[in-house]
Amino acid sequence: MSNERLVGDPEVPAVSFEQVSKHYGPVQAVRELSLQLPQGRAIAFLGPNGAGKSTSMEILLGLKHASSGRVEVFGKPPRQAMTAGHVGAMLQSGGLPADVTVRELLTLMTKLHPKPLRVDEVLLRANIADLADRRAGKLSGGQTQRVRFAIAIAGDSDLIVLDEPTTGMDVENRHIFWNSMKDEAERGKTVLFATHYLEEADQIADQVVVINKGRLLANGSVSDIKAMAGFQRIAFRLPGVTREQLLNLPHVVSLDVLHDHVQIQTSDSDKTFYALLDQGLRPMEIEISALGLEQAFVAITERDNGDAVETTETEDAR
Numbered sequence: 001m002s003n004e005r006l007v008g009d010p011e012v013p014a015v016s017f018e019q020v021s022k023h024y025g026p027v028q029a030v031r032e033l034s035l036q037l038p039q040g041r042a043i044a045f046l047g048p049n050g051a052g053k054s055t056s057m058e059i060l061l062g063l064k065h066a067s068s069g070r071v072e073v074f075g076k077p078p079r080q081a082m083t084a085g086h087v088g089a090m091l092q093s094g095g096l097p098a099d100v101t102v103r104e105l106l107t108l109m110t111k112l113h114p115k116p117l118r119v120d121e122v123l124l125r126a127n128i129a130d131l132a133d134r135r136a137g138k139l140s141g142g143q144t145q146r147v148r149f150a151i152a153i154a155g156d157s158d159l160i161v162l163d164e165p166t167t168g169m170d171v172e173n174r175h176i177f178w179n180s181m182k183d184e185a186e187r188g189k190t191v192l193f194a195t196h197y198l199e200e201a202d203q204i205a206d207q208v209v210v211i212n213k214g215r216l217l218a219n220g221s222v223s224d225i226k227a228m229a230g231f232q233r234i235a236f237r238l239p240g241v242t243r244e245q246l247l248n249l250p251h252v253v254s255l256d257v258l259h260d261h262v263q264i265q266t267s268d269s270d271k272t273f274y275a276l277l278d279q280g281l282r283p284m285e286i287e288i289s290a291l292g293l294e295q296a297f298v299a300i301t302e303r304d305n306g307d308a309v310e311t312t313e314t315e316d317a318r
């Protein structure tokens, strides 16, 4: 089958992991990971430090071998997909050669790809035209990240893998960078990025993959992940309220009372709220909402770490 038929064929995932495990001696970095990532989407890889995000990415880039299982990129073994120019990447760490200018560096990098972008186009897409004539070794941390992103997109590859691309960027640059990532996804590229900025995932990702301790915990849209956490948040103001008055409400997962302001996380916002009214309490400025992605992520990973067992017991006891 030709490259063109695999790339752009919705039946062929951009990345497929089947029962992939990787251990480093006694450390099990990835455990039986099975996951298919569709083409043409922006996909966020979330997980705490040491979850196995970088290891999984390095395996799909052909930089590391899985201990067992099977990985395919556009239906091919990772190294073959790399050689065919299907993949551009920005690893978690890595510097730039110091003595060349950014333009020289990008000129060199585009030559490594079969169908690269023009260097001016790369500079434009990565928003670094102003850095073109600067020496790579003299760039700030955030500028270096932007140039590394430019290298990742220089080959006009179908899959762009970015491992924590915005680390070290200030807020403004991060937002500019997000737009560049979104533009790549809108051009039909598959963009897979690992991040600890949950807002980044919320803003950019069509699909979110959560891993913890090398295992897949969740895979779905941002709203699927929020729903999976299974909690809602109730916030209100109630002058003179005490924590004790609220302790016996049903389905409460966590309770914060600060002066007149109350925040409740609950597994059933209707029942918690009706019980509040049944107690004769009349809260004001009421807000009931789903958890944010960050809170949902914390809830899902804590549950997996076993912390939530205690919460469930407390809830049952009420």
Ligand SMILES: Nc1ncnc2c1ncn2[C@@H]1O[C@H](COP(=O)(O)OP(=O)(O)OP(=O)(O)O)[C@@H](O)[C@H]1O
Residues within 6 Å of the ligand: 024, 027, 028, 029, 047, 048, 049, 050, 051, 052, 053, 054, 055, 056, 092
């Ligand atoms: N070369 C290596 N040799 C031994 N252990 C390793 C090696 N690389 C990673 N590990 C271990 O594998 C596990 C997964 O690491 P990995 O770098 O994939 O996590 P991560 O999800 O990318 O974390 P972070 O958010 O900190 O970047 C960790 O326990 C880590 O210590």
Ligand SMILES: [Mg+2]
Residues within 6 Å of the ligand: 053, 054, 055, 092, 163
């Ligand atoms: Mg990592």
